[in-house]
Amino acid sequence: MTPAGRFAPSPSGELHVGNLRTAMLAWLFARSSGRDFLLRVEDLDRARAGAEAEQLRDLEALGLTWDGAVVRQTDRGAVYAEAIGRLAAAGLTYECFCTRREIQEAPSAPHAPQGAYPGTCRDLDPAELEFKRSTRPAAIRLRADVAEYTVRDVLHGDFTGVVDDFVLRRNDGVTAYNLAVVVDDAAQGVDQVVRGDDLLPSTPRQAYLASLLNIPAPEYAHVPLVVNSDGARLAKRDGAVTLADLARADVSAADVRNLILQSLGLPAGTLEHALAAFRPADLPREPWVWTGP
Numbered sequence: 001m002t003p004a005g006r007f008a009p010s011p012s013g014e015l016h017v018g019n020l021r022t023a024m025l026a027w028l029f030a031r032s033s034g035r036d037f038l039l040r041v042e043d044l045d046r047a048r049a050g051a052e053a054e055q056l057r058d059l060e061a062l063g064l065t066w067d068g069a070v071v072r073q074t075d076r077g078a079v080y081a082e083a084i085g086r087l088a089a090a091g092l093t094y095e096c097f098c099t100r101r102e103i104q105e106a107p108s109a110p111h112a113p114q115g116a117y118p119g120t121c122r123d124l125d126p127a128e129l130e131f132k133r134s135t136r137p138a139a140i141r142l143r144a145d146v147a148e149y150t151v152r153d154v155l156h157g158d159f160t161g162v163v164d165d166f167v168l169r170r171n172d173g174v175t176a177y178n179l180a181v182v183v184d185d186a187a188q189g190v191d192q193v194v195r196g197d198d199l200l201p202s203t204p205r206q207a208y209l210a211s212l213l214n215i216p217a218p219e220y221a222h223v224p225l226v227v228n229s230d231g232a233r234l235a236k237r238d239g240a241v242t243l244a245d246l247a248r249a250d251v252s253a254a255d256v257r258n259l260i261l262q263s264l265g266l267p268a269g270t271l272e273h274a275l276a277a278f279r280p281a282d283l284p285r286e287p288w289v290w291t292g293p
Contacts, residue, residue, distance in 0.1 A: 001189035004067070005030030006038040007059075008181070008195075011051035015058050016241040017290055018196070018226035018234040021260045025223050026194040027064050027271060028278045036067040038188055042181070044073045044174055058243045061253035063271045071188065073180055080175040083183045083213060084140060084168050092212060093168060095129065095138035096121040116164040117141065137171040142209065149204035154221040154280055156197070161204035182206050186215040197222035198233065221280065227287045234290050241290065251293045263288045 007023045009015060015023070030037040039059070041052050056070070087093050098106075098120050106118045122143065124132065132138070142165055150160040167176045185193065200222040207217040226234040240246050243253055258268040264283060266274040 002036045003191045004036040004038050004189050005192040006190050008040040008042050009055055010042045012046040013051050014242040015055050022196050029194045032278050039066040040071045042073050062257045092143050093140050094143055096141045097132040097138055139167050139171040140169040141165045149208040151203050151207045161201050163205050163208050166205050178205050182210050192219045194221045196225050224287045226290050
């Protein structure tokens with residue numbers, strides 16, 4: 001299997017400039033290292049009708065190309081179930097009946113961040129388990145045997161983050177992101193993950209899970225986000241930030257591509273032209289403030 005990088009958007013709406021910049025960076029990282037570049041639609045949750053087609057059209061308008069067919073997570077339920085089954089057979093899962101509110105209000109383990117699972121359902125006795133099964137459906141959680149895990153990031157160096165008993169499958173039967181992304185990357189030969197640095201804190205969980213499934217952790221590169229003038233992560237409420245909105249202001253996809261390339265210190269033009277000048281070590285390490293074209 002050819003080593004690959006990827007871009008994996010959720011089809012919840014149009015991509016904004018921040019998403020597009022990350023996609024371009026993922027493409028540049030992959031192509032500059034001789035990897036394939038794959039596109040995966042992470043549609044397990046929050047999918048909006050028509051959003052996938054919009055996103056693919058916008059990526060193509062910027063000049064992004066990808067190898068092979070687009071993969072959709074909703075087609076891969078059996079693969080996720082098999083991975084959870086392997087973990088369960090090894091005694092590494094348990095049923096959890098807690099609501100989100102109960103988790104937030106429960107006392108946290110020492111040094112654990114707010115919202116980390118406190119282990120309420122970890123060691124239920126058979127009678128408690130049977131009673132709780134009669135009250136509500138169960139989520140499936142990982143039975144972690146570490147409290148933290150360290151990953152190596154191309155831009156951030158070593159990063160150590162908290163690992164708790166995170167959810168593998170929600171109580172509505174939907175596979176959780178942390179499991180799906182690990183299984184999908186392994187199945188597709190993805191050994192390079194480039195994404196926004198807001199996802200760095202969840203990465204130790206994913207790398208730890210990969211180790212339990214005997215999957216080598218990929219090379220990680222968490223890139224700076226695009227923010228608004230107030231320093232908050234860019235969102236669609238920040239005005240003309242999608243290709244469609246910018247086109248209505250007479251800003252073409254080529255113009256947007258050039259603005260993004262300029263923000264990365266790369267020459268304007270096609271992505272292939274920028275690729276010749278791309279060096280990960282030279283990338284800006286601070287967020288890009290979007291003030292419009």
